[in-house]
Amino acid sequence: MLNFDWANGISTDTAKGIIIGLFFVIGVAVLFLPKKYIYAGVEEPHWYHNLKLWAITALVIIACTYLYF
Amino acid sequence: MLMGIDYFIIIAYMIGMMGLGYYFKKFITSSDDYFIAGKSLPFWAIAMSLIVSDIGAVDFVGTAGQAYRYGIVVANFDWLGSVPGMIIAAFIFIPFYWRSGIYTIPEYLGRRYNQWAQLIASITWILFYTFGLGVTFWASGVMLNTLMGWPVWLSIVITGIVVGFYTVSGGLSAVVMTDVVQMIIMFIGGGAMVFLGMNHVGGWEGLVDKVGAMGDQFSNHFELVLPSDTDTPYPWTGILFGLTFVMANAYWIGNQSIVQRCLAAKSEWHAKASLLLGAVLKMFIPVLIIFPGLIAVVTNPGLENGDQAVPMLIRNFIPPGLLGLLFAAFFAALMSTIDSTLNSTATLWTNDIYRKYIKKDVSDKHYLKTGKVTTIVILVLAMMTSPITDTFPGIYVAIQTLLSFFQGPIFAVILLGMLWKRTTQWGGLFGLTGGIILSLLLYLFKESIFTIKDPFLYVSWWSFVGALIITYFI
Numbered sequence: 105m106l107n108f109d110w111a112n113g114i115s116t117d118t119a120k121g122i123i124i125g126l127f128f129v130i131g132v133a134v135l136f137l138p139k140k141y142i143y144a145g146v147e148e149p150h151w152y153h154n155l156k157l158w159a160i161t162a163l164v165i166i167a168c169t170y171l172y173f
Numbered sequence: 174m175l176m177g178i179d180y181f182i183i184i185a186y187m188i189g190m191m192g193l194g195y196y197f198k199k200f201i202t203s204s205d206d207y208f209i210a211g212k213s214l215p216f217w218a219i220a221m222s223l224i225v226s227d228i229g230a231v232d233f234v235g236t237a238g239q240a241y242r243y244g245i246v247v248a249n250f251d252w253l254g255s256v257p258g259m260i261i262a263a264f265i266f267i268p269f270y271w272r273s274g275i276y277t278i279p280e281y282l283g284r285r286y287n288q289w290a291q292l293i294a295s296i297t298w299i300l301f302y303t304f305g306l307g308v309t310f311w312a313s314g315v316m317l318n319t320l321m322g323w324p325v326w327l328s329i330v331i332t333g334i335v336v337g338f339y340t341v342s343g344g345l346s347a348v349v350m351t352d353v354v355q356m357i358i359m360f361i362g363g364g365a366m367v368f369l370g371m372n373h374v375g376g377w378e379g380l381v382d383k384v385g386a387m388g389d390q391f392s393n394h395f396e397l398v399l400p401s402d403t404d405t406p407y408p409w410t411g412i413l414f415g416l417t418f419v420m421a422n423a424y425w426i427g428n429q430s431i432v433q434r435c436l437a438a439k440s441e442w443h444a445k446a447s448l449l450l451g452a453v454l455k456m457f458i459p460v461l462i463i464f465p466g467l468i469a470v471v472t473n474p475g476l477e478n479g480d481q482a483v484p485m486l487i488r489n490f491i492p493p494g495l496l497g498l499l500f501a502a503f504f505a506a507l508m509s510t511i512d513s514t515l516n517s518t519a520t521l522w523t524n525d526i527y528r529k530y531i532k533k534d535v536s537d538k539h540y541l542k543t544g545k546v547t548t549i550v551i552l553v554l555a556m557m558t559s560p561i562t563d564t565f566p567g568i569y570v571a572i573q574t575l576l577s578f579f580q581g582p583i584f585a586v587i588l589l590g591m592l593w594k595r596t597t598q599w600g601g602l603f604g605l606t607g608g609i610i611l612s613l614l615l616y617l618f619k620e621s622i623f624t625i626k627d628p629f630l631y632v633s634w635w636s637f638v639g640a641l642i643i644t645y646f647i
Contacts, residue, residue: 145440
């Protein structure tokens, strides 16, 4: 158990799918964050203050990287 | 061999850092200014500082060496092992810390659990930071000695004087703003080395083809995900459970030098944005520290020690002028690590120990002075004790390993304390100490318990699980 022997039967393609699934789950969770929380601390909000865009950008870059490799 | 132009660039860099740090002296009038920059820092400066502090001078050589041996899988530490953790920290934990107005992570543990949890966490961090600084000084000095031929003591003394000067003068503001310049220098110097190396091997496609043609030993060099029964230290299970779920979160959520920068943000939005910009910048770090190792597989096959990869690239491809810039980049990586650790250790001592147990309720000026004096004392102590490293070979790795023992337990205690109201004060204390003891036991008996080489990722996962269970049940 301590060596994760149960995972020996899982292919690396499936493992990659799990990792990309994790990025997807985090992305969905970010999209559900309330607007007020995202803009907390901003006096005059503009589109570029929307931190959801920032997080999704980072997630798209990393997901593409894991798809490529 | 360094030429006159190279020395000029290195000296200009050192003087520039001291000048920039000294400029921020005029903004330091209180302990708040010194430790958390008076909560005035913009997101872009914090983001760049977070990224550059995470890379030490030794990483330039050591990580490239790992990439030479194991391939691009090492990039997981900057990608999967950072980006999700930074996003989670940005949206859940950092806003909580920022609003609570704390200075240190142990201070949070003290408020949530009890003073013992705060004391144990503070003393542990102070001891390891101070001793770790000495080891970092020596390891970097030895590396620069190999690359430049400078005596080890010269690199240590020069770095100590420059870093000490600007850290004491300008506090966290100076640390962060010099880090910004250091990151730019690091990207230009390291980027130039990669550009020249890639050009030599025929670009990305040439690199992949040539490495692929070198035999079975290199067949996984462009695989980010390795099977769970791989004989390398990086099976996907270890990367996902140990690195992504525990070590990455512990680092971005529970590491004092990281959190302290975010606490210095001018608003909650800037604190969150700093980590998100950092996550994007993090994606480019492997280009600087991993690609040199992959390039060296083609240009210098058959090296017995992967750590020779970067010195070989420097010897083969870097012209005078650029060499000075590259060494300035090495110094930048070293200084950004040293300055962050120094400022964080001074903050831990002044706020968690001195203000709480030694001298309560004195003027703020007194705590400001204490912070500055502590910075100097720790720096001198680290420089004086650094030669001990030479007596104990392998101590650099040992210190890094010991530090990793705390990651899982501290993250477990922070996580439960924040998300589960029924966590008790003694649960937190025993979870922390029990988790650290479990890490030690797992590491001591690693050969009879684990099947992979150097199972630090598994140790980190199971110590986290152990600490979580202890904290839950007590």
